[in-house]
Amino acid sequence: MSQTAAGIAAGVLAREIGAGARLIRWLEESDPRGRDALALIYPHTGRAHLIGITGPPGAGKSTLTNALISEQRKRGRRVGVIAIDPSSPFSGGAVLGDRVRMQTHALDTDVFIRSMGTRGQLGGLSRATFDAILVQDAMGYDVVIVETVGVGQDELDIVSLAHSTVIVSVPGLGDEVQAIKAGLLEAGDLFVVNKADREGADALTRQLELMLHLREQTRPHAWKPPLMHTTALTGQGVAALTDALDEHLATLKASGAFTQCLIARNRHMFDSLLRDLAAQHILAAASAQPATAALIHAMQAGQIDPYSAATQLVACMSLQFP
Amino acid sequence: MSQTAAGIAAGVLAREIGAGARLIRWLEESDPRGRDALALIYPHTGRAHLIGITGPPGAGKSTLTNALISEQRKRGRRVGVIAIDPSSPFSGGAVLGDRVRMQTHALDTDVFIRSMGTRGQLGGLSRATFDAILVQDAMGYDVVIVETVGVGQDELDIVSLAHSTVIVSVPGLGDEVQAIKAGLLEAGDLFVVNKADREGADALTRQLELMLHLREQTRPHAWKPPLMHTTALTGQGVAALTDALDEHLATLKASGAFTQCLIARNRHMFDSLLRDLAAQHILAAASAQPATAALIHAMQAGQIDPYSAATQLVACMSLQFP
Numbered sequence: 015m016s017q018t019a020a021g022i023a024a025g026v027l028a029r030e031i032g033a034g035a036r037l038i039r040w041l042e043e044s045d046p047r048g049r050d051a052l053a054l055i056y057p058h059t060g061r062a063h064l065i066g067i068t069g070p071p072g073a074g075k076s077t078l079t080n081a082l083i084s085e086q087r088k089r090g091r092r093v094g095v096i097a098i099d100p101s102s103p104f105s106g107g108a109v110l111g112d113r114v115r116m117q118t119h120a121l122d123t124d125v126f127i128r129s130m131g132t133r134g135q136l137g138g139l140s141r142a143t144f145d146a147i148l149v150q151d152a153m154g155y156d157v158v159i160v161e162t163v164g165v166g167q168d169e170l171d172i173v174s175l176a177h178s179t180v181i182v183s184v185p186g187l188g189d190e191v192q193a194i195k196a197g198l199l200e201a202g203d204l205f206v207v208n209k210a211d212r213e214g215a216d217a218l219t220r221q222l223e224l225m226l227h228l229r230e231q232t233r234p235h236a237w238k239p240p241l242m243h244t245t246a247l248t249g250q251g252v253a254a255l256t257d258a259l260d261e262h263l264a265t266l267k268a269s270g271a272f273t274q275c276l277i278a279r280n281r282h283m284f285d286s287l288l289r290d291l292a293a294q295h296i297l298a299a300a301s302a303q304p305a306t307a308a309l310i311h312a313m314q315a316g317q318i319d320p321y322s323a324a325t326q327l328v329a330c331m332s333l334q335f336p
Numbered sequence: 337m338s339q340t341a342a343g344i345a346a347g348v349l350a351r352e353i354g355a356g357a358r359l360i361r362w363l364e365e366s367d368p369r370g371r372d373a374l375a376l377i378y379p380h381t382g383r384a385h386l387i388g389i390t391g392p393p394g395a396g397k398s399t400l401t402n403a404l405i406s407e408q409r410k411r412g413r414r415v416g417v418i419a420i421d422p423s424s425p426f427s428g429g430a431v432l433g434d435r436v437r438m439q440t441h442a443l444d445t446d447v448f449i450r451s452m453g454t455r456g457q458l459g460g461l462s463r464a465t466f467d468a469i470l471v472q473d474a475m476g477y478d479v480v481i482v483e484t485v486g487v488g489q490d491e492l493d494i495v496s497l498a499h500s501t502v503i504v505s506v507p508g509l510g511d512e513v514q515a516i517k518a519g520l521l522e523a524g525d526l527f528v529v530n531k532a533d534r535e536g537a538d539a540l541t542r543q544l545e546l547m548l549h550l551r552e553q554t555r556p557h558a559w560k561p562p563l564m565h566t567t568a569l570t571g572q573g574v575a576a577l578t579d580a581l582d583e584h585l586a587t588l589k590a591s592g593a594f595t596q597c598l599i600a601r602n603r604h605m606f607d608s609l610l611r612d613l614a615a616q617h618i619l620a621a622a623s624a625q626p627a628t629a630a631l632i633h634a635m636q637a638g639q640i641d642p643y644s645a646a647t648q649l650v651a652c653m654s655l656q657f658p
Contacts, residue, residue, distance in 0.1 A: 049643045056641035148641075277636050284635060285619070287646035292618030292653075293611040299655045300610060313606060314599050319378035319470075321371045324609035331614075332656045333621045 019050035026055050029153050031126050038128055041145040052145070055152035060276050062094070062151040062158045063263050066173035068198065069182030071163055074208045078182060078246035079161045083119050085249075085256045086157050092124040094150030096143055098162040098169065126150060139168035144175075144283050174201045175279045177272060178262045180255075182206045183222065185214030199229060203239055203262055206255060210243035219243070237265055300327055341372035348377050351475050353448050360450055363467040374467070377474035382598050384416070384473040384480045385585050388495035390520065391504030393485055396530045400504060400568035401483045405441050407571075407578045408479050414446040416472030418465055420484040420491065448472060461490035466497075466605050496523045497601045499594060500584045502577075504528045505544065507536030521551060525561055526580055532565035532573065541565070559587055622649055 016022060022040070025033025037055075040048030065082075069075050079095060086093045119125040128146055130139070143160060150158045160176060162169045173179045181202040186209075205226065207219055222241055230238060240258050244251035266272040300306045309323040318326075338344060344362070347355025359377075362370030387404075391397050401417060408415045441447040450468055452461070465482060472480045482498060484491045495501045503524040508531075527548065529541055544563055552560060562580050566573035588594040622628045631645040640648075 049641075049647075053641045053644050057638050060638060280635055280642055281632065283642040284632065284646055287642055288622060288649060289615040289619060291646055291650040292622075293615045295650055295653065296614030296618065296655060297607070297610060300614075310603065310606065313602055316379050316382060319375045320602055320605040320609055322375050324606055324613055325371075327610060328613040328617055331617065333618060334654045334656065 017047075019047040020054065022047070023051040023054035026051070026149060026152055027058060031123065031153075034126060034149050034153050035128065037149050038146045041149075042130075042142055048145075052148065056148065059148050059151040060273075062147070062155050063259075064147060064151075064175075064177045064275075064279075065157060065159045065259060066176030066179045067159060067161045067182060068163065068169070068173045068179070069184070069206075069208075070187055072187060073182045073184040074246045075161050075163075075182055078206070078208055078244060078252070079159055080119070081244075081246045081249050081252040082159060082256065083125055085252050087119075087122065087124065089256070091156040092154060093119075093126075094147075094153070094155035094158040095125070095127040096146050096150070096158065096160045097127065097129045098139065098143065098160065098172070126153065126155065138286065140171045140175075141283060141286050143168075143172050144279060147279075170198070170201070171282065173198070175275065175282060177266055177275050178203045178259055180204045180206055180259075182208050183218055184209045185212045185218045199225065203237060204255070204258055205239055205241045207241070207243050208246055210251065211245050215243070237262065296328075296331070299331075303327075305330065339369075341369040342376065344369070345373040345376035348373070348471060348474055349380060353445065353475075356448060356471050356475050357450065359471050360468045363471075364452075364464050370467075374470065378470065381470050381473040382595075384469070384477055385581075386469060386473075386497075386499045386597075386601075387479060387481045387581060388498030388501045389481060389483045389504060390485065390491070390495045390501070391506070391528075391530075392509055394509060395504045395506040396568050397483050397485075397504055400528070400530055400566060400574070401481055402441070403566070403568045403571050403574040404481060404578065405447055407574050409441075409444065409446065411578070413478040414476060415441075415448075416469075416475070416477035416480040417447070417449040418468050418472070418480065418482045419449065419451045420461065420465065420482065420494070448475065448477065460608065462493045462497075463605060463608050465490075465494050466601060469601075492520070492523070493604065495520070497597065497604060499588055499597050500525045500581055502526045502528055502581075504530050505540060506531045507534045507540045521547065525559060525584055526577070527561055527563045528577060529563070529565050530568055533567050537565070559584065618650075618653070621653075625649075627652065 016025065022033050022037050026037055037048060037051050039045075041052065042048075067075055067079055067082075076097070079097070083093050083095065119127065128150075130143055130146065147158050147160070160172055162172060179198075179201050181198050181204070183206070185207070205222055207215055207222065209215070219241065226239060226241060242251060242255050242258060244255055246252065263272070266275065306327060309318065309327055312318045313320055313323045338347065344355050344359050348359055359370060359373050361367075363374065364370075389397055389401055389404075398419070401419070405415050405417065441449065450472075452465055452468065469480050469482070482494055484494060501520075501523050503520050503526070505528065507529070527544055529537055529544065531537070541563065548561060548563060564573060564577050564580060566577055568574065585594070588597065628649060631640065631649055634640045635642055635645045
C-alpha cells in the first residue's frame with residue numbers, strides 16, 4: 015500500500031478499508047500525512063447519514079448496532095461503524111466481547127468497523143471521532159454509526175452532533191429515565207427500549223412516554239421523537255427502527271437540517287483545532303518570555319496562585335493579524 | 337455564611353466545611369469569587385499528603401477509602417476525600433451506593449468528602465480536582481484521598497500527580513494485570529490486592545509480583561512499591577497499608593520528592609489554565625477577523641478542510657509580549 019498522503023487518499027476514495035484504517039491512524043497519531051490526505055478527501059465528504067447510538071453499559075448497544083448493520087445491509091447500504099471504548103485501562107475484557115460480537119460482519123467489505131480508544135487522543139475524543147467519520151464518509155459509506163456509552167463532554171458533543179441520535183434504554187438498570195433527563199433528553203431524536211421482552215419494560219415505556227410528552231410541550235413544532243421497542247438479540251423491532259431512522263433522515267433533508275448538522279460538526283472541528291493550535295502557539299511564545307519564568311517561580315514559592323499567574327501572563331500578551 | 341471571596345477564604349482557613357464546599361463549587365462554576373478566594377488561601381496550601389486510589393469498577397475502592405479514613409482518623413489525622421464519579425448520565429444508581437457507604441463518616445467534622453462529576457467541567461476534570469485538592473489542603477486536612485476509576489487522560493494525570501498512588505486490583509475480574517501494564521504500572525507507588533480472601537488472589541498476587549519485579553529491574557534505585565493485601569470490608573490489612581503510605585510519605589519528604597510533586601501539580605494547573613486562557617484570547621481575536629469568516633465559508637462550501645483552515649488562520653497571527 016502506498017505510504018504517501020496522495021496514495022492513501024486515492025485508496026480511501028477507491029473504498030479500500032486498509033487505506034481508510036491507515037488514514038484514521040495517521041490522524042489519531044497527528045502524522046502530518048494525515049492532514050494532507052484529509053485535505054484531499056474532504057471535498058468528497060458530506061453524504062453519509064451519521065447515526066449516534068448511546069445508552070448505559072448493559073443496554074445492548076453493540077448488539078443493537080450489529081442488528082442495525084444487518085438491516086441496513088439488507089437495504090443495500092454500505093455501513094461504517096465507530097465504536098468508542100470506555101477505554102478504562104482495566105476494561106479490556108468487556109470491550110473485547112463487544113468487538114467479537116461484531117465479527118458477524120467481519121468478512122463483509124461493505125462494512126467498516128473501527129474502534130476508538132478514549133485515552134490519550136491528541137485533541138480529544140470528539141476530534142478523533144469526527145476525523146474517522148470524515149474518512150468513512152469519503153469512503154462512500156451511506157450510513158455511519160457511532161456507538162458510545164455517552165459518558166463525558168466529548169461523547170455528548172459527538173452524539174449531539176450526529177444527524178440522528180438514538181437513546182437506548184433498558185429495563186432493570188435502575189433509575190434510567192432520571193438519568194436521561196439529566197443529560198441526553200434534548201439530544202435524542204429516537205428513543206429505544208431495548209430488551210423489550212424483559213420485566214419492567216412497560217414501566218420504563220410509561221416513564222419515557224411521559225418524559226417525551228413533557229419535552230414535546232416545550233417544542234411543539236419540532237420532530238416528534240418516536241419511542242421504539244427492540245429485542246436486538248433476535249432482531250425484533252430493528253426493521254421498524256431502521257424505518258424510523260430513514261424517516262428522520264428524509265425530514266432532515268427536506269428541512270435543510272441535514273446540511274446544518276454537517277456544518278455544525280465541521281465548525282466544531284474547526285473551533286477545536288483553532289483552540290489547540292492557538293494554545294500551542296501561545297505556550298511556545300510564553301515559554302520564551304522571562305516574565306513566564308518569574309511567574310512560575312513565584313507560584314512555586316507560594317506567592318501567587320496558578321489562576322492569578324496564568325491570568326497575568328495572558329493579560330500582557332497582544333495578538334495581531336496582518 | 338459570607339458570600340464574599342474574603343469571607344469564604346476566611347471560612348476555609350477556619351476549617352468550615354460549608355465554606356470549603358462553597359469555594360469548590362465557585363471554582364467549578366468559574367465564579368470569579370472562586371479565583372479571588374483561591375488567591376487568598378493559596379499561601380496556606382502545600383502540606384497535605386495527596387493519595388490517589390485507582391482501580392477497576394468493582395475493586396472495592398470506595399470501601400477501601402472508607403476503611404482508610406477510619407484508620408487515618410484513629411491516628412488522629414483529618415481526612416479530605418475527593419471521589420470522582422464515572423459520571424455517566426446513566427450511572428446515578430451505583431454512584432449513589434458508593435456515596436451512601438461513605439456516610440459512616442458523615443457526622444465527623446474532621447472528614448470532608450466531596451464528589452466530583454466528570455461531565456461538563458470547565459477546563460477539564462483534572463483542574464477541577466486540583467482546585468478541590470487545594471481547598472482541602474488549605475483547610476488543614478493532613479491527608480487528601482482522591483478516588484477514581486482511572487479512565488481517561490484527565491484521571492491518569494490526577495493519579496500520576498498524587499504523592500502516593502495506590503493501584504487496587506481484585507481477583508476474578510479477568511485480565512487485570514495486563515490492563516495495569518497498559519496504563520498505570522509506572523504511576524503506582526503501592527499495589528493492593530483487595531478482596532484478598534477471594535478465589536484467585538494467589539494467582540493475581542503472583543502476576544503482580546512478576547510485574548513489579550520486571551519494573552524494578554528498569555528502576556533499581558527507585559522506591560520499591562510494596563504489594564499489600566486487604567479485605568477492605570472487614571478492615572483486614574488496612575493498618576498495614578496505612579503504615580506503608582506513611583513510609584512512602586517519609587521517603588518522599590526525605591528525598592525532596594514531596595515538594596517536587598507539589599510543584600509538578602501546580603505547574604500542570606498553570607499550563608492548563610494558560611492553554612485555556614490563551615485559546616479564549618485567540619478565539620476572540622480570530623472571530624473579529626474577516627479572514628476567519630472567509631475560511632469558515634470556504635470550509636462549509638467543501639473547498640477547504642477544517643485542519644487546513646485552522647492552520648492557515650493561526651499561521652497569519654502574530655503574538656507579542658511587551
